[in-house]
Amino acid sequence: MHTSRISTILTLPMRWALLLGLFTFTSTACSKGVPAEEDHAEHGDHDEHGETEAHDDGDDEHSDHVELTQRQYDASEIMLTVAGPAEVHDSLILPGTVSTNADAVIHVTPRVSGQVRSVKKHLGEGVRAGELVCVLDSVELGDAAANYLRSRALVQAAEETLASEEELYAGRLQSLQTVLTGAIEIQEQIYEREKELQEKAVSTIRPMLEAHRAYQLARFERDKQITELEAARDARLLRLRVDVRARKIDLVAAENRLRTLGLTSEDLESLDEDSPIVSGEFQVLAPGDGVVVSRHISVGEFVEAGAKLYIIENLSSVWFVASAFEEQLQLVRSGQRAVVVLDAFPSVRLEGSVGFLDYHLDPRSRTVGARITLDNEELEAWPEDLPLRPGMFGHVELETLPRTAQVVIPEAALVHDDDETYVFVQVEPLAFERRDVTIRQVAGGRVEVLDGLEAGERVVVGGTFSLKSAERQEELGGGHSH
Known part of the structure; x- marks a missing residue:
């Protein structure tokens, strides 16, 4: 009955008070060897240090401050630039594609009809101007x-005949002149003798008069015969010269006919009866340098004059045709500086200028083509011949009218991390601060900073990867970078 009463008296609150007193007594007894205040102070110091470290680590995890040692700074090869005002050109980004330079497309067509004897160039092969691409057998060319x-033979024969006749008539005239002149001299001597006898009164006057008459007739006969022979010569040579002229006209017509068929002066000079051209061999030559992109012939096929046998494209230069929407046209000008970046080579910047704007709007896309001509030279990113291939996609950055921006930095200073864009600003010689920035793209590999950076601050443009690595090391608990 006594026990039952005690249990009744010890209600639940009293039980908790009794247990608490017991726990206090036990704790005091267990710590009898070390003073409580000393233990508490020591424990307090340990807790305070732990809380401080935790707090510091928490701050470091979210800190935008990065410090480097001198060795780390030197190894990072950090490069700095000063943010400040500059004249900039806003950039207009337009999509586009690489296309063939239409001014460098060559259609290879024969000037005669004929049957294809052989094919020398095939699809994808490079050709040089004047190089043989195929051979035809042409009756037209042979004729x-x-x-x-x-x-040519008739002209030669006519010229030889003319020369022979000229030589012949010259000999006849010379012979006639000699004979008749001799006769005149004889008659003259007779006349002089008769005249002398007459003066000496040895002879009568009649023989002298007859001698004089014969002398005059001889002279007259000489002039007559020479004149007649010269007239006959002139008439004959005139006919021969007319014939030579006519033959030369025919020759020029025949020569021009061959020239229209593609033969050169060298071909005509070397042409003879044994030449393959006489048998109708027509060699089709490439009109210019390029690459065979299309072939429409096969051996044995008959082709007409003017048929399209090959298409050759000179890809040493190509066009990049960008598409500008109607609302963008006022920002596009002929001669505007342009930087082309292709999807295939994102690290390569190809510089040029807008050479032509289409006069017609595409009715489906509602865009106008802006043409930029690019030299198709070998690239380090892809050391292949003619790396800019028609059909490649890309975009072009066009510079618009200039204006002054208050804070401008190189695009290389930007660090992109997921959706964040920031820069590292030097706050002390070995200390840098991560700074989120709001930017606007401008031309020339630069950006305008709209928020997050002030003019005059020093920004890292080289070595940002090292700073980012040091920042990540701190976030992962690797300790301070210094």
Whole structure:
């Protein structure tokens, strides 16, 4: 009954008070060897140090401050620039594609009809101007060559006949002149003798008069015969010269016919009866340098004059045709500086200028083509011949009218991390601060900083990767970078 009463008296609050007193007594007894105040102070110092470290680590994890040692700074090869005002050109970014330079497209067509004997160039092969691409057998060419040789032979024969006749008539005239002059001299001697006898009164006057008459007739006969022979010569040579002239006209016509078929002066000079051209061999030559992009012939096929046998494209320069929407046209000008970046080579900047704006708007896309001509030179990113291939996609950055921006930095200073864009600002010789920035893209590899940076601050443009690595090391608990 006594026990039951005690249990009744010890209600729940009293039980908790009794247990608490017991725990206090036990704790005091266990710590009898070390003073409580000393233990508490020591424990307090330990807690305070732990809380401080935790707090510091928490701050470091979210800190934008990065410090380096001198060795780290030197190894990082950090480069700095001063943010400040500058004249900038806003950039207009337009999509586009690489296309063939239409001014450098060559259609290879024969000037005669004929049957394809052989094909020398195939799809994808490079060609040089004047290089043989195929051979035809042409009856038309054979006839033209034979006619030329005939005309040339006739001219040669006519010239030889003329020269022979000139020589013949010259000899006849000379002989006639000699004979008749001799006759005149004889008659003159007779006349002089009769005249002398007459003066000596040895002879009568009649023989002298007859001698004089014979002398005059001889002179007259000489002039007459020479004149007649010269007239006959002139008439004959005139006919021969007319014939030579006519033959030369025919030869020139035959020569021009061969020239229209593609033969050169060298070909005509070397043309003879044994030449393959006479048998109708027509060599089709490449009109210019380029690459065969299309072939439309096969051996044995008959082709007409003017048929399109090959298409050759000279890809040493190509066009990049950008598409500008109607609302963007006022920002696009001929001669505007342009930087092209292709999807295939994102690290390569190809510089040029807007050379032409289409006069017609594409009815489907509602855009106007802006043409930039690019030299198709070998690239380090892809050391292949003619790396700019028609059909490649990309974009072009066009410079608009200049204006003054208050804070401008190189694009290389930007660090992109997921959706964040920031820069590292030097706050002390070995200390840098991460600074989130709001930017606007401008031309020339620069950006305008709209927020987050002031003019005159020193910004890192080289070595940002090292600073980013040091920042990450701190976030992962690797300790301070210094």
